[in-house]
Amino acid sequence: MMQGAAPFVPAATLPAIAHILWLVPAAPIVASGTIALLKQSRRKASASLAIGSLSFSLVLSIVAFAVTVREWAHGAIVRESFNFIWLQFGDRTVDLGWVLDPLAAVMVVMVSFVGLLIFIYSVGYMAHDENFTRFYCFMSLFAGAMLGVVIANSMLLLFMCWEIVGLTSYLLIGFWYRRPAAAAAAKKAFITTRVGDIFFLLGVVWLFSQTGTLLLYNHGAGSLEGLALGGLLRQHAALGLSAASAIALLIFAGAAGKSGQLPLHVWLPDAMEGPTPVSALIHAATMVAAGVFLVARVYPLMQIGAPEHGTTAALTVVTWVGAATAVFGATIAVAQNDIKRILAYSTVSQLGYMMAGLSLGGIAVGMFHLITHAFFKALLFLGAGSVIYGSHEEQDIRRMGGLKVDMPLTFITYAIGMLALCGFPLFFSGFWSKDAILEAAHHSAAIEGPFYFLLLGVLLTAFYMTRQVCYVFFGYWRGHELAHESPKVMTLPLVILALFSMALGFIGTPAWPWFHAFLEGGPPAFVIHAFADSRLLALMAVSSLVVFLGLGLGWRLYGDRSPEPEEPDVLETSVPWLWAGLCDRLYVDELYGATAIAFYAWWARVADWFDRRVWGGAVAGVAWAFGLWARLNCLLDVYWVDGGFDKACDELSNGGGLLARVESGRVQSYLRILAVAVVALAAILFWSDRR
Amino acid sequence: MTSAGPQLTGYLLVAAMLFAIGLAGALVRRNAIMVLIGIELMLNAANLNLIAFWRFGAHPETLTGMMFAVFSIAVAAAEAAVGLGLVISIYRHTYTTDLDRMNRMKG
Numbered sequence: 001m002m003q004g005a006a007p008f009v010p011a012a013t014l015p016a017i018a019h020i021l022w023l024v025p026a027a028p029i030v031a032s033g034t035i036a037l038l039k040q041s042r043r044k045a046s047a048s049l050a051i052g053s054l055s056f057s058l059v060l061s062i063v064a065f066a067v068t069v070r071e072w073a074h075g076a077i078v079r080e081s082f083n084f085i086w087l088q089f090g091d092r093t094v095d096l097g098w099v100l101d102p103l104a105a106v107m108v109v110m111v112s113f114v115g116l117l118i119f120i121y122s123v124g125y126m127a128h129d130e131n132f133t134r135f136y137c138f139m140s141l142f143a144g145a146m147l148g149v150v151i152a153n154s155m156l157l158l159f160m161c162w163e164i165v166g167l168t169s170y171l172l173i174g175f176w177y178r179r180p181a182a183a184a185a186a187k188k189a190f191i192t193t194r195v196g197d198i199f200f201l202l203g204v205v206w207l208f209s210q211t212g213t214l215l216l217y218n219h220g221a222g223s224l225e226g227l228a229l230g231g232l233l234r235q236h237a238a239l240g241l242s243a244a245s246a247i248a249l250l251i252f253a254g255a256a257g258k259s260g261q262l263p264l265h266v267w268l269p270d271a272m273e274g275p276t277p278v279s280a281l282i283h284a285a286t287m288v289a290a291g292v293f294l295v296a297r298v299y300p301l302m303q304i305g306a307p308e309h310g311t312t313a314a315l316t317v318v319t320w321v322g323a324a325t326a327v328f329g330a331t332i333a334v335a336q337n338d339i340k341r342i343l344a345y346s347t348v349s350q351l352g353y354m355m356a357g358l359s360l361g362g363i364a365v366g367m368f369h370l371i372t373h374a375f376f377k378a379l380l381f382l383g384a385g386s387v388i389y390g391s392h393e394e395q396d397i398r399r400m401g402g403l404k405v406d407m408p409l410t411f412i413t414y415a416i417g418m419l420a421l422c423g424f425p426l427f428f429s430g431f432w433s434k435d436a437i438l439e440a441a442h443h444s445a446a447i448e449g450p451f452y453f454l455l456l457g458v459l460l461t462a463f464y465m466t467r468q469v470c471y472v473f474f475g476y477w478r479g480h481e482l483a484h485e486s487p488k489v490m491t492l493p494l495v496i497l498a499l500f501s502m503a504l505g506f507i508g509t510p511a512w513p514w515f516h517a518f519l520e521g522g523p524p525a526f527v528i529h530a531f532a533d534s535r536l537l538a539l540m541a542v543s544s545l546v547v548f549l550g551l552g553l554g555w556r557l558y559g560d561r562s563p564e565p566e567e568p569d570v571l572e573t574s575v576p577w578l579w580a581g582l583c584d585r586l587y588v589d590e591l592y593g594a595t596a597i598a599f600y601a602w603w604a605r606v607a608d609w610f611d612r613r614v615w616g617g618a619v620a621g622v623a624w625a626f627g628l629w630a631r632l633n634c635l636l637d638v639y640w641v642d643g644g645f646d647k648a649c650d651e652l653s654n655g656g657g658l659l660a661r662v663e664s665g666r667v668q669s670y671l672r673i674l675a676v677a678v679v680a681l682a683a684i685l686f687w688s689d690r691r
Numbered sequence: 692m693t694s695a696g697p698q699l700t701g702y703l704l705v706a707a708m709l710f711a712i713g714l715a716g717a718l719v720r721r722n723a724i725m726v727l728i729g730i731e732l733m734l735n736a737a738n739l740n741l742i743a744f745w746r747f748g749a750h751p752e753t754l755t756g757m758m759f760a761v762f763s764i765a766v767a768a769a770e771a772a773v774g775l776g777l778v779i780s781i782y783r784h785t786y787t788t789d790l791d792r793m794n795r796m797k798g
Contacts, residue, residue, distance in 0.1 A: 665797030667790050668726070672718055 014071050017064045018080035018100040021151050024060050024108055025161070027053040029144035035137040046133040047123050050140045054116045057147060061108035068105040069518070077521050078102060081153045081217050095215050099153035102519045103363065107150040107293055110371050114285045114378050115143045117493040121382050122277040124489035125389060129275075135175060139281065142168035146286050150293065155204045155214045155223070158294070162200070162258070165290060166193050169282050173274040185270040192267040196257020203250030207301075210235060210243055216297070229304045241313055248302040248314035252295060252321075259291025259351045262325045266589055268348055272340040276385030279340055284347050284377035289370050292354040296363045296370075315359040316447060322355030323441075323450035323457075328586070330460035334467070335571070335582030338395050339384045342468050346421065347377060349457055353437055356450055361440025364516035368436055368508045371515075372429035375504055376420035379497035383414035386490055387472060391483040397471040398565040399480075404473040406483040411473050413494040418469050420501040422462040422551065425544045429505035434458065436508060436516075438543055439536065455546055462550025470558035478565055510536060702743035710736035723778045723788045727771060734767045 031053035035046040071078045083097030098104075119139060126135050145168060148161030167190075174186030208214055211228040213221060220227060235243035255261070260268035271283045282288070295302065295318065302314045311319070329349030336342045350373050358366030388395055390407050404411040420430035438458075441451040477483065485491070508515040510533075512526050557570045572579040581587065713732025720726055738760045745756020782788055 663797060665794035667793070668718060671726075675714055675718060 014067055014078065014080045014100065017067045018082050018098070020060070021064060021082070021098050021100055024057045024064070024112070024151060025144045025147035027056045027060075027144070028140040028147065032137050032140035032144060035133055035140060038133055040131070040133050043132045046136045047119075050136040051116065051119045051123075053140060054112055054119055054143055057143070058109070058112040058116050061105075061112045061147075064100055065105040065109045068100060068102055072102065072518060072521070075523070079217055081215070081219075081222075083153060083215055083218055086156075092212065094156060095154055095213065095218075096157045097153040097215055097218075098151040098157070099217050100151070101217075102521070103293075103296060103367065104151050106367065106371060106515075106519065108147055110374050111143065111146050111150060111286050114374050114497075115139075115146075115281060117496060118277050118281045118285070118378060118382065119143075121280075121385070121490050121493040122275075124487045125277050125385055126275060131175070135172075135275070138168050138171045138175070139278075142172065142282065142287070146290065149290050153216050153218075153222075155207060155216065158297070159201065159204055162254075162290065162294075163197070165287055166190065166197065166258070169193070169271070169287055172278040172282060173271045175274050175278065179273065182273040185267070185273040189267040189271050192264055193257040196254045196264050199250045200254020200257075203247045203254065206243070206250065207232075207247050210247075224298065224300045229300060232301070233305045242305055244301050244304050245312055245314045248298060248312075249317060251298050251301070252314065252318055255291035255294045255355075256321060257291070258294070259288050259355070260325075260348045261291070261321050261351065261355060262328055263588070265325065265329065265348045266592060269341050269344040269585070272338070272344050276340065276381060276388060279344070280378045280381030280385065283344060284381045285374040288347060288351055289354075289374060292351060292358065292366060292370050295355065295358050296367055299358070299363050302359070311359070311444070311447065318355050318359035319447055319450050322352045322357075322359065323453040325349065325352030326356060326457040327453050327460070328352070330457045330464065332582055332585050333464040334460060335569070335579055337397055339387060339397050339400075339468065339472065340381070340395060342397075342464060343377070343380055343384060346380075346461065346464070349461065350377065350421070353434065353454065353457065356454060357433075357437035357440060360444045360447075360450065361437060362520065364508075364513075364519040365436045365440050367519055368515050369433035372420070372433040372501070372504050372508075375497055376417045376428075376430055376501040379413060379417035379494060379501050380421065382490070382494055382497065383410055383417060386410045386486040386494065387414075387483075389486050389490065391479050392481050394479050396565070397468060398563070399478050400472045400483075401475040401479075402473070402477045403483055406477070407485045409485060409491045410494065413491075413498040414473070415469065416498040416501055418465045422465050423458060423543065423547050424551075425540070425547070427502055427505075429501055429503070431544075431547075432505035432508050435540055435543055436510075439510075439539055442535075442539055455543070458543060458546050459550045462547045463554045466551050466554025467558045470554065470561070474559065475561060699743055699747040702739060702747075706736045706739040706743065709733075709739065721789050721791055723781075723790050723793075724775070726790060727774045727778070730774075731767065731771060734763065734770075738763050 028050070031049045035049055038046050038049075068078050079099065079101040081097055081099040083095050085093045086096045087094040119136075122135065122139070126132055129135060142165065145161045145164035149158055149165060152158035152161055170186045170190040173189050174183050176182045177186070204214075207223055210232055211223040213223050213228070215222045216224045218225070222228065229244060232244035232247065233242050237243050237246035241249075257264045268283055268288065272279050274282070302312060302318065304312070306312045306315070326349050329345045329347070329352060333342050333345035333349065336345060350369070354366045354369050354373070356366075357369050387400065387403060387407065387410060390410065391400055391403070394400060416428070420428040422428075423431045423434040425431050438451065438454055441454050444450075506512070510527075517523060517525065563569075569579065584590070710733050713729045713734075713736060716729030716732065717726045718729075720729065741756050741759045741763065745751065745759075748756070778788060781793060785793065787793075
């Protein structure tokens with residue numbers, strides 16, 4: 001099992017690791033099941049089970065990653081899958097399987113590592129919660145399902161794990177289910193993602209019916225490999241799309257639901273009702289990344305049929321949705337006052353960047369931002385959790401302030417995360433990953449608009465993050481009780497995440513695009529003269545300038561001012577109409593409320609009326625008829641059957657009484673009758689013989 | 692059949708008289724034990740008939756009649772034992788052997 005207990009033992013071969021890769025998701029899922037059986041009071045056992053199982057997954061993931069890197073360094077295209085038949089219908093089979101390729105290797109390490117840090121952090125954050133064991137049960141199940149999504153080599157397995165991820169998201173958002181807002185948010189998240197999942201399922205079924213296989217990679221026979229893709233490209237669906245593009249768009253709809261892209265982003269900000277570690281794990285680092293990962297996973301399907309220097313219909317849609325979401329999320333984040341809500345809209349916006357990066361620059365660009373974002377957004381969320389914990393469950397940034405003195409460690413790590421998110425130049429990972437996306441957008445000959453969208457997003461990101469940090473950490477304390485620093489079990493993950501938020505950028509710089517080469521299968525190169533490219537330098541300068549502009553603007557408007565909680569925002573006084581719209585999240589929820597939800601409510605009322613009047617009436621009629629019939633039967637019984645029986649019984653009883661009179665009880669009278677009878681018999685015999 | 696010596700008719704007459712006496716005793720006596728004695732008399736009358744018909748029958752050399760009589764006596768002994776047992780246990784409950792007063796079986 002543990003061929004790779006020491007991660008870099010060369011004896012661990014790629015097929016062997018791929019063969020046991022299922023243990024990575026299985027360990028947390030088994031842990032989750034075990035925790036579910038534990039008593040509520042076994043807090044320590046449940047936490048150690050969850051953390052232990054995820055540590056095991058992390059070790060195995062690192063081994064798999066190391067082996068993948070080694071094979072890749074030898075120049076091979078690394079893709080090892082392990083497939084098996086699950087069900088068979090006639091000549092069609094339903095296969096399951098898992099795959100180890102650079103994409104999966106990078107993701108398993110990221111998910112299990114970030115997940116593990118958040119698990120550890122939760123020991124402190126959830127310490128006072130009575131449902132501590134339930135929390136770890138759900139978290140483990142989530143981690144296992146997410147790891148399952150990552151390694152799945154079968155559309156069906158991917159979909160199943162995807163749905164478990166959706167389920168655990170529902171359970172965790174509604175973890176504090178006694179709060180009506182949390183219960184509503186959980187429902188909203190579940191139903192909204194379900195809308196996307198319907199399209200995803202349609203795409204999967206269509207793909208299965210066209211290619212006859214559910215496997216993604218199967219040594220040339222999988223649905224994402226040349227033969228199947230060629231067939232899909234020749235097949236024409238409606239509106240001039242090829243079947244490949246149509247299926248890709250359906251799958252993208254699923255991804256958009258999970259990753260909070262327009263127009264299915266509404267659930268993500270509400271999902272902040274869950275405990276903060278949940279927000280960090282699910283709604284920043286991993287689950288919402290599942291949609292981006294899915295697009296990366298089916299990228300061959302999206303890309304097939306693209307002309308030279310061109311793009312496909314599917315990729316165009318992904319680009320525009322991503323770019324629009326990036327700006328949209330960033331705009332709304334400007335006007336939010338809940339510390340977690342700002343981060344939630346920021347996540348929506350960053351997911352838009354990832355989608356745009358994927359479609360404009362390929363898998364590597366989008367995935368690089370996904371990985372760096374996972375670290376710094378987890379850092380920001382855990383930092384926000386630490387702030388909330390330290391300031392006694394206060395979430396409104398207007399009632400905080402001056403925390404840089406009270407919570408120094410949280411402040412430093414939060415600032416690192418904030419600078420990484422803004423894309424502050426050179427020493428923060430966000431700069432490199434965001435720059436790669438901007439560069440790809442600038443390079444793209446096919447579509448030009450998104451570049452400006454994304455640049456605007458960068459400005460807004462720097463601005464709203466500055467606003468938030470100024471409100472929370474600068475000025476003076478405006479809350480009730482004094483804040484305090486969080487315990488070590490919470491700050492240690494912050495420090496680790498902060499280190500990664502800075503260091504990770506260096507695996508994807510233009511000079512040493514190790515990450516890109518790894519994911520795209522090229523040789524690793526060290527090209528220092530990449531920085532000599534004037535276009536690239538100009539672009540970096542422009543993006544840095546935009547970041548500085550955003551930071552400066554934010555500092556000028558909010559820096560060190562400490563406005564009173566009731567005081568209107570600076571922007572509110574200058575542009576009230578825009579502020580009102582942003583505060584109300586651009587009325588998207590209201591729009592849905594007035595259209596889709598109103599329609600459903602109307603439809604539900606119609607169904608209710610139909611149920612009550614038509615079906616209810618029919619059932620009541622049948623019931624009435626049966627009641628009548630039963631009453632008739634009752635009458636028959638009482639007056640006819642019962643009467644007959646009673647009569648017969650009376651007769652029998654009377655007859656018995658009559659006969660009983662013969663029984664005098666005197667032996668000798670019987671004997672006399674016997675004697676007379678014998679004499680009579682003899683006489684009869686005598687006389688009959690005579691004749 | 693007018694020759695000297697015992698004749699069948701005589702035995703049958705004796706048996707019939709015995710039966711009649713027994714029957715009369717069983718019917719008229721009030722005492723349960725006397726009724727049982729009457730029944731024994733009737734049984735013995737039947738036995739006498741069996742023996743007589745055998746002795747004057749077609750095959751007197753076989754032991755058929757004797758066998759019937761022996762069986763009948765054995766059965767009668769068992770019947771007398773049961774009958775007397777019943778009478779004693781009834782007596783223990785009611786302190787009487789008067790059959791007219793034993794009418795609990797009245798319907």
